Amino acid sequence: xxxxxxxxxxxxxYISLSLVIFLIGVAGVVLRRNPLIMLMSIELMWNAANLLxxxxxxxxxxxxxxxxxxxxxxxxxxxxxxGLAIVVVVFRSRExxxxxxxAILKG
Amino acid sequence: MSLDxxxxxxxxxxPALFVIWLLPLAGAIACWAFGPQLKRYAGVLGSAxxxxxxxxxxxxxxxxxQDSGSQLGAEQHLFTWLQGFDFGLLLDPLSLIxxxxxxxxxxxxxxxxxxxxxxxxxxARFFAYMNFFVFAMLTLxxxxxxVGLLVGWGLVGLASYFLIGFWFFKPSAVAAARKxxxxxxxxxxxxxxxxxxxxxxxxxxxxxxxFANPHALDPWLFWTCVxxxxxxxxxxxxxxxHTWLPDAMEGPTPVSALIHAATMVTAGVYLVAxxxxxWLASHEAQILVGTVGALTALAGALLGIAQWDIKRILxxxxxxxxxxxxxxxxxxxxxxxxxxxxxHAFFKACLFLGSGIIIHELxxxxxxxxxxxxxxxxxxxxxSMLSAVLAISxxxxxxxxFSKDQVIYxxxxxxxxxxxxxxxxTAGITAYYMFRLFFVTFMGTYRGDLxxxxxxxxxxxxxxxxxxxxxxxxxxxxxxxxxxAWLMAVPVAILGFFSxxxxxxMLPGNSPWAHFFAHSFPLERLPASTISEGVxxxxxxxxxxxGAGIAYWRYATPEALQNAPERLKRESExxxxxxxxxxxxxxxxxxxxxxxxxxxxxxxxxxxDPHFVDGVxxxxxxxxxxxxxxxxxxxxxxxxxxxxxxxxxxACFAVYYALEGAxx
Amino acid sequence: xxxxxxLAFVLIAxxxxxxxxxxxxxxxxxxxxxxxxxxxxxxxLAAEFLAVIQIIVYSGAILMLFLFVIAxxxxxxxxxxxxxxxxxxxxVPATLGVVVILGFLIYGLAHIPAVFQPSPVAQSAxxxxxxxxxxxxxxxxxxxxxxxxxxxxxxxxEITAFILMVxxxxxxxxxxxSAPYVQSRRRAxxxxxxxxxxxxxxxEE
Numbered sequence: 001x002x003x004x005x006x007x008x009x010x011x012x013x014y015i016s017l018s019l020v021i022f023l024i025g026v027a028g029v030v031l032r033r034n035p036l037i038m039l040m041s042i043e044l045m046w047n048a049a050n051l052l053x054x055x056x057x058x059x060x061x062x063x064x065x066x067x068x069x070x071x072x073x074x075x076x077x078x079x080x081x082x083g084l085a086i087v088v089v090v091f092r093s094r095e096x097x098x099x100x101x102x103a104i105l106k107g
Numbered sequence: 108m109s110l111d112x113x114x115x116x117x118x119x120x121x122p123a124l125f126v127i128w129l130l131p132l133a134g135a136i137a138c139w140a141f142g143p144q145l146k147r148y149a150g151v152l153g154s155a156x157x158x159x160x161x162x163x164x165x166x167x168x169x170x171x172x173q174d175s176g177s178q179l180g181a182e183q184h185l186f187t188w189l190q191g192f193d194f195g196l197l198l199d200p201l202s203l204i205x206x207x208x209x210x211x212x213x214x215x216x217x218x219x220x221x222x223x224x225x226x227x228x229x230x231a232r233f234f235a236y237m238n239f240f241v242f243a244m245l246t247l248x249x250x251x252x253x254v255g256l257l258v259g260w261g262l263v264g265l266a267s268y269f270l271i272g273f274w275f276f277k278p279s280a281v282a283a284a285r286k287x288x289x290x291x292x293x294x295x296x297x298x299x300x301x302x303x304x305x306x307x308x309x310x311x312x313x314x315x316x317x318f319a320n321p322h323a324l325d326p327w328l329f330w331t332c333v334x335x336x337x338x339x340x341x342x343x344x345x346x347x348x349h350t351w352l353p354d355a356m357e358g359p360t361p362v363s364a365l366i367h368a369a370t371m372v373t374a375g376v377y378l379v380a381x382x383x384x385x386w387l388a389s390h391e392a393q394i395l396v397g398t399v400g401a402l403t404a405l406a407g408a409l410l411g412i413a414q415w416d417i418k419r420i421l422x423x424x425x426x427x428x429x430x431x432x433x434x435x436x437x438x439x440x441x442x443x444x445x446x447x448x449x450x451h452a453f454f455k456a457c458l459f460l461g462s463g464i465i466i467h468e469l470x471x472x473x474x475x476x477x478x479x480x481x482x483x484x485x486x487x488x489x490x491s492m493l494s495a496v497l498a499i500s501x502x503x504x505x506x507x508x509f510s511k512d513q514v515i516y517x518x519x520x521x522x523x524x525x526x527x528x529x530x531x532x533t534a535g536i537t538a539y540y541m542f543r544l545f546f547v548t549f550m551g552t553y554r555g556d557l558x559x560x561x562x563x564x565x566x567x568x569x570x571x572x573x574x575x576x577x578x579x580x581x582x583x584x585x586x587x588x589x590x591x592a593w594l595m596a597v598p599v600a601i602l603g604f605f606s607x608x609x610x611x612x613m614l615p616g617n618s619p620w621a622h623f624f625a626h627s628f629p630l631e632r633l634p635a636s637t638i639s640e641g642v643x644x645x646x647x648x649x650x651x652x653x654g655a656g657i658a659y660w661r662y663a664t665p666e667a668l669q670n671a672p673e674r675l676k677r678e679s680e681x682x683x684x685x686x687x688x689x690x691x692x693x694x695x696x697x698x699x700x701x702x703x704x705x706x707x708x709x710x711x712x713x714x715x716d717p718h719f720v721d722g723v724x725x726x727x728x729x730x731x732x733x734x735x736x737x738x739x740x741x742x743x744x745x746x747x748x749x750x751x752x753x754x755x756x757x758a759c760f761a762v763y764y765a766l767e768g769a770x771x
Numbered sequence: 772x773x774x775x776x777x778l779a780f781v782l783i784a785x786x787x788x789x790x791x792x793x794x795x796x797x798x799x800x801x802x803x804x805x806x807x808x809x810x811x812x813x814x815x816l817a818a819e820f821l822a823v824i825q826i827i828v829y830s831g832a833i834l835m836l837f838l839f840v841i842a843x844x845x846x847x848x849x850x851x852x853x854x855x856x857x858x859x860x861x862x863v864p865a866t867l868g869v870v871v872i873l874g875f876l877i878y879g880l881a882h883i884p885a886v887f888q889p890s891p892v893a894q895s896a897x898x899x900x901x902x903x904x905x906x907x908x909x910x911x912x913x914x915x916x917x918x919x920x921x922x923x924x925x926x927x928x929e930i931t932a933f934i935l936m937v938x939x940x941x942x943x944x945x946x947x948x949s950a951p952y953v954q955s956r957r958r959a960x961x962x963x964x965x966x967x968x969x970x971x972x973x974x975e976e
Contacts, residue, residue, distance in 0.1 A: 008774065030754065032790060050821075066821055077938075
């Protein structure tokens with residue numbers, strides 16, 4: 001049962017905020033050509049999810065939300081590391097840092 | 108519907124029936140399988156097999172005529188397929204007559220063929236086909252049910268196709284075989300429809316069950332008879348399905364003798380005679396059959412006047428004589444019709460085989476305008492064919508006289524004056540053209556050395572009088588010996604004798620013939636006819652004398668014989684076009700059926716198939732390619748595009764769950 | 772309540788800035804502001820431990836990683852040489868952002884106990900109840916979180932460790948030493964062996 005009284009504002013606000021940040025992150029992934037910006041936008045998306053987890057954990061007084069948020073942070077870190085490694089490897093010997101130029105999966 | 112099983116013959120186990128029926132099949136298979144090894148001995152084997160079947164048929168006389176009051180003959184059960192579909196063999200007097208003719212005359216013709224086909228490379232194939240034909244014909248007449256009859260019907264059509272097109276390297280033979288087969292199929296369909304009606308109304312296809320109560324077929328009784336008659340007309344070359352018979356003369360002469368004179372074309376007569384109870388129950392059907400028979404008889408005779416090919420003359424005479432038989436069984440004079448079949452088998456086979464001797468002698472010349480004076484060269488043919496011509500014209504003391512008069516008198520006995528008159532008129536015309544054939548072929552001097560134009564043969568002539576210069580381009584055997592003469596002469600002589608003598612079993616009064624058929628056909632009580640038999644016979648003889656006389660005056664007087672070439676040439680030029688064009692029948696059928704069918708075929712082949720059938724396939728290909736292109740456009744290799752697609756999928760999921768939650 | 776809306780505004784504004792910034796370094800700074808605001812939001816949700824983890828791990832480690840990679844890939848790109856020109860452009864928004872963040876940090880820390888009140892029936896999965904921030908064994912405290920992590924959720928924790936190890940190995944393999952070095956290493960060993968044999972043969976003579 002949501003104990004909405006525990007939250008500063010109603011739960012719906014957290015949901016909509018999280019959604020907005022998530023969509024901004026999506027927009028960043030799709031609209032930018034720099035791979036680093038794309039990775040950062042992915043981080044935005046992770047954080048939006050984290051926010052939601054913690055909001056509900058607080059509302060329902062359930063620790064599982066915290067645990068999951070912790071896991072999310074960890075995995076996001078790992079993913080960022082690997083993603084950056086890939087970016088480094090792929091774009092090390094290139095002129096420009098543009099994802100559209102790496103379209104070798106075409107066809 | 109409850110089905111009580113009736114019997115036509117006395118049921119039992121009759122091994123003789125199997126011998127008669129299956130021996131020709133065994134011969135056919137042996138000749139076909141061992142043809143290359145047998146060579147000419149295939150002929151010996153084929154003839155021996157038919158001879159053995161004939162002897163078996165003679166031996167079966169007793170069982171065929173055994174009579175237990177309600178059942179007549181011998182019935183051998185073969186197997187049961189469904190209720191109402193019991194297949195078996197039936198040998199009663201009616202089928203025995205046919206079996207005797209098929210195997211007896213068949214044996215003589217097989218023997219003759221050994222000589223006729225002596226130098227043909229494919230002689231084994233010929234005898235395989237001939238034996239197969241005999242087997243098929245026996246299936247037809249020995250069946251005790253309509254389906255077995257239909258099977259035999261189809262198989263004889265097939266055998267006819269094989270044999271007409273025996274010299275398959277001749278395009279005209281192939282075309283004729285195809286024409287015969289197509290028209291026969293029309294008949295097959297007719298019989299099939301009749302069988303459908305029987306199954307629907309009676310629930311059984313056995314003769315015994317259907318004949319037990321013909322009125323069970325009401326209200327379709329008339330149509331059943333009509334459908335059956337369509338089959339009979341196709342097979343027996345009656346109007347309007349007669350056009351295949353003259354073209355069928357493309358086959359070897361023994362084929363014409365056996366199939367297209369003595370046996371296969373009489374299958375229609377057999378059918379009508381067998382289904383006597385049905386016809387007797389439907390008066391309208393009888394009128395139809397009788398009229399068609401009479402008209403065919405007249406038409407055949409008229410067309411025979413205008414022919415110059417010896418085999419075509421005989422073909423039209425066959426058509427005409429079968430018209431007589433059909434007329435006889437149509438009005439209800441079953442015994443008379445069958446009697447005419449009996450005698451006709453002898454004299455027609457004799458005529459064909461005799462003409463075969465002449466053709467063989469003259470190296471495949473078939474136009475009678477280039478014959479003449481054959482009396483000295485082929486005496487056996489001369490005397491035998493004289494006997495046969497007298498028989499067919501109805502000369503007294505010859506067999507045809509007895510049977511033809513029975514038929515004509517039967518017409519008036521059953522009260523039909525018109526048919527009687529047509530029968531007598533046709534008898535006269537028959538006498539005329541048969542004697543014309545005889546005189547032009549045998550009398551006078553041999554005209555074969557003359558130029559064709561001198562006797563009126565044009566090189567480009569309509570189908571009817573096409574000089575079918577029989578190019579026997581079949582490869583001749585290496586040892587080009589001559590067949591022993593007796594092989595061809597003896598059968599012809601025997602047939603000539605029977606053309607004379609066969610009628611004596613039918614002498615009026617308590618004849619063996621009437622006794623034989625005493626219980627075969629339902630008895631009819633007929634009122635006394637207006638014209639007596641004596642008057643009929645007298646008028647018939649008068650017509651014979653008139654016809655033969657005119658022929659003699661035109662062709663056989665000494666001055667006519669002298670001027671033969673000019674007379675023939677004049678006649679060729681002045682023949683009425685309608686007769687030459689065969690009453691334009693072929694043209695009408697061509698215009699009505701052949702050309703529309705060709706147009707339809709063209710339509711489907713040229714337009715429909717490429718557009719719709721091929722079009723469907725092309726559409727499948729096109730749509731596949733289109734879909735592939737669409738899907739391929741997704742594979743851009745662009746990371747961001749892929750990301751967008753993933754987002755889109757995730758959004759769908761989110762929307763779904765949100766809606767699902769909202770529903771709850 | 773007002774804090775929430777201000778924080779929300781900051782979050783959204785910085786997120787938008789991240790994605791529309793023209794240079795990657797701008798985006799990193801924007802992301803930094805975003806993470807800081809998020810940490811304050813976490814504080815307001817009584818998730819103290821995670822708020823601090825967010826700052827340490829995310830802003831401290833991951834963003835640094837981003838910066839290093841930007842540096843690696845930006846060699847030869849002109850703007851970095853124009854260092855001094857950069858500053859005025861970043862300075863004003865960065866300063867304002869820092870001010871805002873600090874302000875909220877202070878305000879939040881001061882007012883957090885008043886933001887939420889312990890609810891008498893509130894009981895978390897690990898038996899902890901809501902309580903003031905910093906207090907031990909209340910919902911969201913380090914002790915409470917640690918207890919949950921090492922007892923109920925031990926397996927996910929171990930798997931997390933595994934994931935991190937995989938990431939490290941992956942990064943080393945991906946961006947690690949390249950092939951020529953290995954070849955040259957092998958060549959070096961071969962050369963070494965030959966030299967040793969030559970010396971031994973020389974010694975035998």
